[in-house]
Amino acid sequence: MEMLKVSQLSKSYGKQVMFSALNHISFSIEAGELVGVMGPSGSGKTTLLNMISTVDQPTSGEIYIEGNNPLSLNGDKLALFRRRELGFVFQDFNLLDTLTLGENVILPLALDGVPVKEQDRRLTKVANILGIKHLLSKRTFEVSGGEAQRTAIARAIIHKPALLLADEPTGNLDSNASRIVMELFEKINQEEQVTTMMVTHDPLAASYCNRILFIKDGSIYNEIYKGSSRQQFYQQIIDVLSLLGGASREF
Numbered sequence: 015m016e017m018l019k020v021s022q023l024s025k026s027y028g029k030q031v032m033f034s035a036l037n038h039i040s041f042s043i044e045a046g047e048l049v050g051v052m053g054p055s056g057s058g059k060t061t062l063l064n065m066i067s068t069v070d071q072p073t074s075g076e077i078y079i080e081g082n083n084p085l086s087l088n089g090d091k092l093a094l095f096r097r098r099e100l101g102f103v104f105q106d107f108n109l110l111d112t113l114t115l116g117e118n119v120i121l122p123l124a125l126d127g128v129p130v131k132e133q134d135r136r137l138t139k140v141a142n143i144l145g146i147k148h149l150l151s152k153r154t155f156e157v158s159g160g161e162a163q164r165t166a167i168a169r170a171i172i173h174k175p176a177l178l179l180a181d182e183p184t185g186n187l188d189s190n191a192s193r194i195v196m197e198l199f200e201k202i203n204q205e206e207q208v209t210t211m212m213v214t215h216d217p218l219a220a221s222y223c224n225r226i227l228f229i230k231d232g233s234i235y236n237e238i239y240k241g242s243s244r245q246q247f248y249q250q251i252i253d254v255l256s257l258l259g260g261a262s263r264e265f
């Protein structure tokens with residue numbers, strides 16, 4: 015089943031002088047996939063994520079999430095769609111400092127009026143999956159970046175979204191914390207069938223995905239699938255990035 019379908023999506027910025035950030039991009043993500051999006055700085059990755067997460071409108075083209083077109087919704091209906099069908103993980107965690115980590119995780123359920131007993135049941139489940147049960151009464155300043163990101167992932171999946179969107183989820187983490195976070199993305203993908211699309215500059219993080227879409231100048235440049243070995247996939251990713259051009263720090 016197609017979880018995400020992007021059809022002929024284009025986005026231009028500017029009025030007198032138009033700049034085309036995305037040019038007729040089309041691709042799909044099937045239920046249960048873990049897909050990475052890579053490309054040089056300025057290639058359009060954030061623009062694409064902003065269209066899919068419905069925070070911005072495309073100039074033309076269509077987006078379907080589980081067969082629904084969120085761009086046809088507005089106001090409260092769009093906010094509700096975003097809250098129920100999408101989960102977000104950001105580079106800088108975006109946790110609320112005034113709440114405990116546990117309160118942060120249940121926020122999407124509390125906003126949706128889910129009964130407290132059900133909130134507690136789901137909190138226990140995701141806290142076990144993400145290994146953060148012992149941290150739930152702590153606050154953001156009392157935990158490491160890796161622990162904060164694991165909390166953010168728990169919050170992003172507690173309401174069982176159709177699609178989990180992640181923007182540079184390892185961008186603020188050291189290599190050890192990055193590996194743990196990526197193993198958890200892999201685990202929730204494999205064990206909980208969470209369909210995920212992740213923008214990343216980090217080839218090691220990308221090697222945990224099943225498929226990578228490479229974007230260059232607002233168009234799909236290439237896509238590669240993981241075979242049996244993550245190490246081999248990592249090397250393939252490095253090879254495509256070097257073909258894409260640009261200094262490695264630009265990725």
Ligand SMILES: Nc1ncnc2c1ncn2[C@@H]1O[C@H](COP(=O)(O)OP(=O)(O)OP(=O)(O)O)[C@@H](O)[C@H]1O
Pocket residue numbers: 027028033035053054055056057058059060061062
């Ligand atoms: N609001 C905007 N107005 C005008 N141009 C924009 C706007 N947002 C992005 N752009 C331009 O669109 C292009 C794509 O930007 P985008 O942020 O999507 O790239 P990116 O691949 O996410 O880059 P990075 O890896 O550096 O975050 C860039 O050339 C950028 O300058």
